[in-house]
Amino acid sequence: MRRVDQWYVRTLGPWILWAAMLALSTATLVSVRGEIEQSHAALTLLLVVLGGSAGGGRPLGYSLALSGFVVIDYFFQAPYGSLAVGKTLDWVVLVAFLASAFVATELLARARGEAETARKRTEEVASLSRLGSETLRHARADDALEALSALIRSTFSARWCTIRELPDSKHARRWTSAIIAEDPRVAERMRELDERMTLAASADAVADVHRVALATSDGSIVIDSLVGEDASSRIEAFGLPLFVESRLAGMLIVGGSTQQPIAFAPPRRRFVATISYYAALGLERVRLAREAQDARELREANRAKDEVLATVSHDLRTPLTTIKLLAQAAAARGETAGVSIEEQVDRLADLVTNVLDLSRIRAGGVPLDVALNTAEDVIAAAVSRVQGVLRGCQIVTKVDLDQPALVARFDFVQTLRILVNLVDNALRYTPAGGSVEINAERDGAWVAITVADRGPGVRPEERSRIFDAFYRPRSEVPDAGRAGLGLSIARRLAELQEGTVEYSPRDGGGSLFTLRLPAVDLNSEKFIESAILEAFGT
Amino acid sequence: MTQKDTILVIDDETEIRRLVSAALTEGGACVLQANTAAEGLRVAAAENPDLFVLDLGLPDQPGIDVCRELRQWTSAPIVVLSARQAEAEKVALLQAGADDYVSKPFGMRELAARIEAQLRRARIPLRESPSVLKIGELTIDLPRRIVRRGSRMIRLTPTEWSILQTLAVNAGRPVTHQDLFNIVWGREFGSPSHYLRVYVTHLRRKIEVNPAEPRIIITEPGVGYRLEP
Numbered sequence: 001m002r003r004v005d006q007w008y009v010r011t012l013g014p015w016i017l018w019a020a021m022l023a024l025s026t027a028t029l030v031s032v033r034g035e036i037e038q039s040h041a042a043l044t045l046l047l048v049v050l051g052g053s054a055g056g057g058r059p060l061g062y063s064l065a066l067s068g069f070v071v072i073d074y075f076f077q078a079p080y081g082s083l084a085v086g087k088t089l090d091w092v093v094l095v096a097f098l099a100s101a102f103v104a105t106e107l108l109a110r111a112r113g114e115a116e117t118a119r120k121r122t123e124e125v126a127s128l129s130r131l132g133s134e135t136l137r138h139a140r141a142d143d144a145l146e147a148l149s150a151l152i153r154s155t156f157s158a159r160w161c162t163i164r165e166l167p168d169s170k171h172a173r174r175w176t177s178a179i180i181a182e183d184p185r186v187a188e189r190m191r192e193l194d195e196r197m198t199l200a201a202s203a204d205a206v207a208d209v210h211r212v213a214l215a216t217s218d219g220s221i222v223i224d225s226l227v228g229e230d231a232s233s234r235i236e237a238f239g240l241p242l243f244v245e246s247r248l249a250g251m252l253i254v255g256g257s258t259q260q261p262i263a264f265a266p267p268r269r270r271f272v273a274t275i276s277y278y279a280a281l282g283l284e285r286v287r288l289a290r291e292a293q294d295a296r297e298l299r300e301a302n303r304a305k306d307e308v309l310a311t312v313s314h315d316l317r318t319p320l321t322t323i324k325l326l327a328q329a330a331a332a333r334g335e336t337a338g339v340s341i342e343e344q345v346d347r348l349a350d351l352v353t354n355v356l357d358l359s360r361i362r363a364g365g366v367p368l369d370v371a372l373n374t375a376e377d378v379i380a381a382a383v384s385r386v387q388g389v390l391r392g393c394q395i396v397t398k399v400d401l402d403q404p405a406l407v408a409r410f411d412f413v414q415t416l417r418i419l420v421n422l423v424d425n426a427l428r429y430t431p432a433g434g435s436v437e438i439n440a441e442r443d444g445a446w447v448a449i450t451v452a453d454r455g456p457g458v459r460p461e462e463r464s465r466i467f468d469a470f471y472r473p474r475s476e477v478p479d480a481g482r483a484g485l486g487l488s489i490a491r492r493l494a495e496l497q498e499g500t501v502e503y504s505p506r507d508g509g510g511s512l513f514t515l516r517l518p519a520v521d522l523n524s525e526k527f528i529e530s531a532i533l534e535a536f537g538t
Numbered sequence: 539m540t541q542k543d544t545i546l547v548i549d550d551e552t553e554i555r556r557l558v559s560a561a562l563t564e565g566g567a568c569v570l571q572a573n574t575a576a577e578g579l580r581v582a583a584a585e586n587p588d589l590f591v592l593d594l595g596l597p598d599q600p601g602i603d604v605c606r607e608l609r610q611w612t613s614a615p616i617v618v619l620s621a622r623q624a625e626a627e628k629v630a631l632l633q634a635g636a637d638d639y640v641s642k643p644f645g646m647r648e649l650a651a652r653i654e655a656q657l658r659r660a661r662i663p664l665r666e667s668p669s670v671l672k673i674g675e676l677t678i679d680l681p682r683r684i685v686r687r688g689s690r691m692i693r694l695t696p697t698e699w700s701i702l703q704t705l706a707v708n709a710g711r712p713v714t715h716q717d718l719f720n721i722v723w724g725r726e727f728g729s730p731s732h733y734l735r736v737y738v739t740h741l742r743r744k745i746e747v748n749p750a751e752p753r754i755i756i757t758e759p760g761v762g763y764r765l766e767p
Contacts, residue, residue: 317621317642318551318595324643325557342645349643367626369760374739380750381757397750405739412735413625413760522736 014056018064021048026071038076038090042097045071046104053105057112061105069098124271127155131278141285142175148282150177152275156262158254160190163242163279165250166202171290190255196221197239198251205241205248210273213239217258226269234261240272242280249287252279302363313356320345320352346388354485357417358469361492368411370497372520375399375406375440375447382419383438389424392432398439406440408447408517414493415517418501421486422451422513429455429511446499446516454510463503467491490515543657544585546570548578548604549593549619558591561646562653575599579607589657590616591649592636602634609635615656619644625760629714632761637711655710655767671706673754673767676745678706685745697722698741701734705755705765714762738763 025048029041045068053061073083077090085091134151138144145163153161160178165171174194180187193215200221201213210226215237226240237255241248252275256262264272324345331338360366376399383395399406419438426436430453437452458466465471469488490513491501499517506512545567549555552573559569570585572578575596582590590608594601605616618631618639628639637659638652671678677686683699685692694702700722705713719734742749756764 314595314621318554320643321619321621322551322553322557325554325561325646328646329557329561345643371735372733373735376742376750377735377739377757380752381759383751384756399750401743401749405736405743407736412757416759522733 014052014060015063018048018052018056018060021051022064022067022071026075030075033076033080038072038093041076042068042072042093046097046101049101050104050108053108054112058105058109061109062102065098065101065105068101069094072097120267127151127271128274128278131275135278135282135285141282141289144285145175145279145282146177148279149175152252152254152279153177153179155275156254156256156268158256158262159186159260160255162190162194162253163250163282164194164198164253165283165286166248167198173286186257189257193237193239193255194253197237197253201239201241201251202248205243211241212269212272214264215239215255217261226273235264236261238262238264238272240276240279242276242283244280244284249280249283252276303365305359305363309356309359313352316352317349320349351485354489357489358485358492361489361496366414366493366496368414368496370409370411372407373410373412373415375408375449376401378410378412378415378419379438379440379449381412381416382423385416385420386423386427389427391427393427393430394435395423396435396437398437400441404522406442406447407520407522409520410497410499410517414497415515418490418493418515419449419451421490422501422515425486426451426453426455426511426513429453431455442519443516445519447519449515449517451513451515452506452510454506454508457505457509457511458503466503467501487513543567543589544570544587545589545591545653546572546578546582546585546587547591548572548575548596549591550574550595550597551593554593554619558646558649561650562591565650575601575604578604582608582612586612586614588614588660589653590614591619591653592616593619594631595621602631605631605634605636613660615660617649617652617656619649628758628761629716632712632714632717658767659710671709671767673765674747676754678702680706687745692744694741694744697737698744701737701741702745702765705763709765709767712758712762712764716762718762 022045025044029036029044049061049064049068052064070083073085073090073094074081077093078086085094131148131151134147135144138147149161149163153159160176160180162174162176164174178187178190180190197213197215200223201211205211212224212226214222214224214235216222216235219236235256236258237253239251239253242250242252254262324342327338327341327345329338331342357366379397379399383397386395423436423438430436434454437450439450439452441448467487467490470484471488487501494501494515494517497517499515502514502516504512504514543566545562547555547559547562547569548571549558550573555571555573559571562569570581570587572581575598578590578592578596581587592601592604596604601618605618608614608616615637616635618636619642620627620631620639621642631639637656640649640652669679669681671680675687677684679685680703683703685694685699685702701718704718704721715734722734738755739749742752742755746752746754754766756766758764
């Protein structure tokens, strides 16, 4: 009953008020009729008309104008108490009054209408910005979609709102906000409309045509245009296809009931077209989050694979040790096979290390300990590392010991690996008795370490490929111990430390591999400072 | 190896244990064997061996824990057999009390050399540790803080001397970057990446016969440095 009271107050209130004002003004003016002219009365009544049309709109304004017309004629024009008009001048007054009252009412009503439209627009904008912030504010895409469906539902004063993915996508999820009475039939109806509208709307949905599925009051589903002006304005539910860059991503469905329909007049439809972007955005966020999750799982799987590989290589080393020890024991007894078995074991162990390294590099799992190191330190370590595989070749290192030590920023272990791979590669193409030269020098912002051999070199057409994993020059005889990983690993390890490995033909024949690492000038760093402090005994 | 050295080989791989033991016995040592950590610790407590050869991949207990347990009551050298290449693990092992390590697949000569070096080091009681170290032509006189090649004096800066002294006291044993840094610069939590490696290069240029192929200060990649006596 309270709502009914309010309706009376809202609608009838202004009529009663302004009718009373008209009566009061008339009574007051009649009591002083002898001392005023009819134009005074006309002006006073005009004020009442203006007030009435401002407070009660067009109908009240026109009614008051007509009433004022009659009041002036009856009470203020001779003969008093009669509707007859005595003089022509009286007609002029009456018509002027009516005209000004009508014009004023019309103008006021228009202004009110425009103000109303502006207010609605403001509300729409506020609602849209709320939608926007709801989509963005939530950390999880799921929460954003739930908040969005609740907001859309309350905007339309609907009973339920569902944002859903299409049933044919692998993950068909939905986010629903609903006020459903305990009545299971209502929930049943919601599910039914959800399915039927999705089927109807997604069947021939095209991104650039604003189509909407409507559940009309007679229970049928029709496809309508969102921008159409001649549409039925009260419906049970509507379903909107959601697009992300022309791809149909899902549906937005808003439903009321037959008793409580949804107002869906044309201005509302334009608003709906806009909110569909937000819903589509929400769905896209869910999809991206899912893809990120999938990528995480892939990475996890990759890491697991790497771990398996590490374990396998670890498990391989133990039997290799047994074979190596047995081979050495055999060699000690004078069996010549022992020596070659030992060599093969070392090569196999190298291969295991290489495969594991490559997998680590690919998975991004190489731990780097980048520090200030000197070129001669790592070169010396490399030379000592390859002593076992010299096969009669020799290694000549050329480091100028009269110059200050060449300092660079690099990871010692990985750089040692690069150099060993380069030297190992050079030795492979060096005939017995030949030599491999290692040189180090400052080259601009780099410390360049070169490994040079007098082997056959690399043919121009193969130069771009020698750093590919598992690539071996065609000229090479297939050889089980060499998987062509050394150079690939060398280059990748160098790049991880912001260095490079490059090939160039050597003057006079052979190959020249250059490893460049970021040089460090100790003179410009704190080293000189600490050296001075030390010299002065602090 | 002298007759009196007792070596305990703890390894669950029967074949490796047998081969290593045979080679060490042939070298003149008295060899005990254990195939689990528990058995190893039991035999160690009963026999008090002079050196341990410890495999890291024991089935019942991580090798690093065995290291720590042994270190609680014995200072006998521990040489570790490691199947992993990770340098971080080696550093952790040294920190846990291991004295040296060899990586699988290792050769017997390499292992025997490491064991020999450790035994030699351990044979000298701590308070009688050598005050003067002779490596080829080089003489390191610790109390007098003098380094000579033949009769020629070599001038070292205080930092260089401090590095050399630390390595000499631990001769034959790898000293980690962190340990070296802590001892030389006297700070617990400093970054060992500092200029340590540059100082070592300078030191090598002064004391090595051929700094390009160092024979005295050996780099243990990713771990630290070792002075080869």
